[in-house]
Amino acid sequence: MIGRATDAIFPPHAFDGGARPQGEGLSPEAWTRVRFIEDPRCDGCGTPFEVDPGARCAACQSDPFSFERARAACVYDDASRDLILKFKHGDRTEHAGLFGRWIARSAADLIAEADAVAPVPLHPLRLLSRRFNQAAEIARPLSRTADLEFLPDVVVRTRRTETQGGKSGRGRERNVKGAFSVPDERRKRVKGRRILLIDDVMTTGATLDACARALLAGGARAVDCAVVARVGGGV
Numbered sequence: 600m601i602g603r604a605t606d607a608i609f610p611p612h613a614f615d616g617g618a619r620p621q622g623e624g625l626s627p628e629a630w631t632r633v634r635f636i637e638d639p640r641c642d643g644c645g646t647p648f649e650v651d652p653g654a655r656c657a658a659c660q661s662d663p664f665s666f667e668r669a670r671a672a673c674v675y676d677d678a679s680r681d682l683i684l685k686f687k688h689g690d691r692t693e694h695a696g697l698f699g700r701w702i703a704r705s706a707a708d709l710i711a712e713a714d715a716v717a718p719v720p721l722h723p724l725r726l727l728s729r730r731f732n733q734a735a736e737i738a739r740p741l742s743r744t745a746d747l748e749f750l751p752d753v754v755v756r757t758r759r760t761e762t763q764g765g766k767s768g769r770g771r772e773r774n775v776k777g778a779f780s781v782p783d784e785r786r787k788r789v790k791g792r793r794i795l796l797i798d799d800v801m802t803t804g805a806t807l808d809a810c811a812r813a814l815l816a817g818g819a820r821a822v823d824c825a826v827v828a829r830v831g832g833g834v
């Protein structure tokens with residue numbers, strides 16, 4: 600289900616007990632346009648649709664991801680794209696806390712079971728040109744409020760991938776296959792743990808899947824994913 604129940608996202612008293620966060624560079628108009636994803640949704644990929652709690656969509660049943668479950672706070676559309684792009688390009692870095700709180704709400708069940716939080720990494724060269732990794736910036740405050748260990752560098756890019764934009768589902772899969780790993784010396788930090796992987800946007804899930812595969816190969820017990828927005832949830 601998709602809702603515009605903004606009072607649930609920004610209740611009169613914020614989750615942290617503070618005042619209602621009117622500021623943070625978000626006009627009331629901007630966030631009333633964001634379409635938040637509510638239950639029911641697929642337990643595997645987070646797509647909103649009519650389903651019993653815990654059930655999975657046909658795609659997740661026939662071709663499951665290597666991560667166990669995914670949750671997205673909102674639909675990736677014109678409204679959320681605008682907010683996320685401004686954040687990504689460094690104009691609105693204060694959105695990190697806001698996005699973290701959106702994820703804290705939409706992925707509350709995954710956070711409750713997680714042992715640690717890890718971001719999808721950027722390639723070092725891209726990190727240089729962009730100055731910051733948006734996934735890490737969202738994951739850091741989230742890990743603090745959730746009281747979970749933050750693991751910013753357990754997953755690394757082993758090669759530079761092309762941008763996923765404009766690629767088909769299979770093309771995206773090929774592009775990121777084997778592009779991530781957990782370095783040997785960092786394996787002890789993931790071993791036997793349930794890791795919550797964070798990114799800003801989920802499109803086909805190929806990048807999250809490749810990162811989850813790396814974490815599992817590195818000894819993680821299980822991987823769940825939480826993103827700000829997902830493509831294809833718009834019904």
Ligand SMILES: [Zn+2]
Nearest residue numbers: 641644656659
């Ligand atoms: Zn699904």
